[in-house]
Amino acid sequence: MRYGVLGPLAVWDAEGRQVKVPEAKVRALLANLLIHGGGPVPADRLIEDLWTGNPPGGSANALQTKISQLRRVLGREQVVREPAGYRLLLADDTVDALRFQELAEDARAHEELAVRGELFADALALWRGPAYADVAESLFARGEISRLEELRLTVLEDQAEVRLTLGEHTALATELGDLVARHPLRERLRMAHMRALYRSGRQGDALRSFEVLRCQLDEELGVAPGPAACALHEAILRQDAHLALPTVASLSCRTNLPSPLTSLIGRSEAVGQVRAWLGSGADTRLVTLTGLGGVGKTRLAIAAAREVADRFPDGVWLVELAGLRATSTPDDIAERIITTLGLCDTAATEPNLDDLVGWLCQAVAAKRLLILLDNCEHLVEPVAALASAVLTTVADGHLLVTSQEALGIPGEVVHPVPPLALPEHTDPGAVGRSSAVRLFVERAAAAAPGFALDTANAAAVSAICRRLDGIPLALELVAPRLRTLSPDELATCLASQFPLPEVRARGLPARQQTLRGMLDWSWRLLSADEQTVLRRLTVHADGCALPSAEAVCSDGELPAERVADLLSRLVDRSLVVRAADRFRLLESVAAYGTERLAEVGEVTAVRARFVRCYVELAERANERLRGPDQRHCLELLDAETVNLRRALDLAVAEDVAEGALRLVNALTWYWFLRGRLTEARRALRAALATGGDGAPSARLAARAWLTGIELRTSSADTAPLPVDDDPTAGLADPVLRARLRWFVGAGLTGQGQHHAGRHLLLTSLTGARAARDRWGEAAALVELASHEGAHDHGQASAELAAALFHEAGDRWGQLRATRSLALAAERDGDPARAERLHREALLVAEELGLWTEVIETLIWLGHTALAGGHARQATELYERALTASTERAYSRGEIGAEIGLGRAARLRDDREAAQRHLNRALARSRSSDHPAGATAAQAELRLVPRP
Structure with a gap:
């Protein structure tokens, strides 16, 4: 069991399903036991707390009844009776409050700012509302609630300081306003807000904020602001230079380049050359690093890219293509780049979606x-x-x-990457200057602490590096052998075993033969089980986590529980690389292992296990994508995207219809949440093209999913489905049938086919209620509410949907319901409530990374601020929307933000700025075929006064 106390009390089983705890007293009992953290609570204390000084007759029996009810929910063994009282059995990390504190501590201990900020965000994302919301009025809970709230505010302050250092002052200036208003006497929070205001060009607002703090402290506590707040106030008055953005903010350049695990040796000259080609003032736009496998091209490229990152304000992005099949098209590569760059897949508004290369070029033009x-x-x-x-x-x-x-296209600069320099002499000083030796010695010292180059071993180390031709991968593979062999023994072993002509691969260049020989030699030193795990790992396109390795590498002869130990041994031998919780193979090792897999005839069986593993992973994640684990599951599927694509490719290529259909059915909701509608459409079509008559239900479901996706991706008019045409006909699962009716019905209404869409939505609602599917009921209700206008029934539908989504713990659902309620408040003439709800929706959208929702909400908030006469605030909101839209190539957002900035500039009589923004909006509308945007921009331009 897992327990949630950061919000309404919640319990989830091992599969992530929410467990209902009936009756208020039983929930209060559970809350009390959780507050004590698994420690015993005397029965008298529980009676006093539950009945607040007015226990019923036979209170001991009444308590025992509540204990029995709780045990029926959690399992009898979970609530233990001891002489000291009752206690709840709690394993590590089963209470979200403990996880929150652990993440916060991890964040404070981490040196890298970006990671620290992400960990703080992960910690705060665990909060679903006020702590222990069900028992907030109970005396026994107040102390713990206060403690947790104080911890939350401290983390918010910590996070704000990290974000300020990373340059996110504009967003913070807006976001912290409400928080400061709710906690006006917290000086650290106030100071973070003052810095954000100052760096956003709002010096006056920052000074006024200090005055508010001074007055409130004087009126309520009779004290003055502390020295730190006063010093900040003085610095703002003087406009001190140290208040400017720290230089460390340059590290926040948008990039996904991995942090190096080890130092890069012997490549400084090559890094400098690549940096010169790509640096400021250079005309070169394509550099290709060539060389044999294992020579270190990727490490060199990453190091060079990191050094020129400051030149590229829109990011430096690593796109791994090893997982793509040799038959992949330019569109397949473009799709991988689009996903890596995080571009919004605005399928309903962008032209030529089948030309993904063209789409990419337009998006980053x-x-x-x-x-x-x-x-x-x-x-x-x-x-x-x-x-x-x-x-x-x-x-x-x-x-x-x-x-x-090389690619062989005009403008390409080709840089061959040679092996590392070999020692020319045998004296230790000369040997130590060789880059090959330096790499070997560093890796050897890491594997065998205490190892160092000296007079006694210099000749042997020199011989080892020469024998391996200075190839970095070969050197890294052999260095761990010094745990069991001396340098002389290792040199002799290498000379006598792997470089003989009969073990070299014929037809390969000499240095490629050396690497092949090194891999052969390393392979022969492995046990049979280690060889089995290594060759089976190669089926993964992008590394894997331990559970996937166990599922794919184990069989009847190799138990899954042995895989972790075997992996550890392979990591020790440098044949497998462990990064965080994933295991990866270097490209040359993966290619070698693939050959070995084919030699033993295991390709078909291992691929089948791989497909089955990732089908089951996707199905498990899909079950939890509609509950409190939504964000975790989104991140899990993000991390496994490459492997999931490979699993689908294999299933389609081998015509495994059931696997392909189950996989796309499990992933479509994830693709929808992430906005990857083009990928969903292509994948569903590919799966449905597989042959055979198997899995008829899965095929029916995939067709229904595809119908809903195509309704959302088609820019042409689509003929409405007949009212009696049910796209889910034949599906036996009532829950899935109702959800698919909702999905298709919502797509129809989005296309303007309201009659057919509403019919399916009402049918979906009826089916979900009959199946007791609370999530499906909520989804249908919120969609119906958005089309019921200002009717009271629409408001009631949205409120019920919000309650049901809240109960399920589905953040996306809460976002949808909150937006419906905000629009209803706007229609009812309650702008304050509408703004509050939109801001709540904004936080959820940012938390889940739903950037289209973020952008649209920012633009709406900008319109509201402008209508209320707050031009400066509106400008900040529009600028945030424009930045996010530009980063993710969301053209509709760019147009809306530019029009808003133009309108704000016009209202403050800045004619030049107004014309500049509106002309940009007009040009973007025309280039991306947005006639409505062009019309709006032209209308605003006509209002700009002529000089």
């Missing part, structure tokens, strides 16, 4: 960015086609490519 395409040797032709399109269309787009061969 005005950006200055660097894309690192890694491991392209099996995709040279499609990568060359995509690179040509990007370089032709995107004036400030730059590409850095790693491949075993």
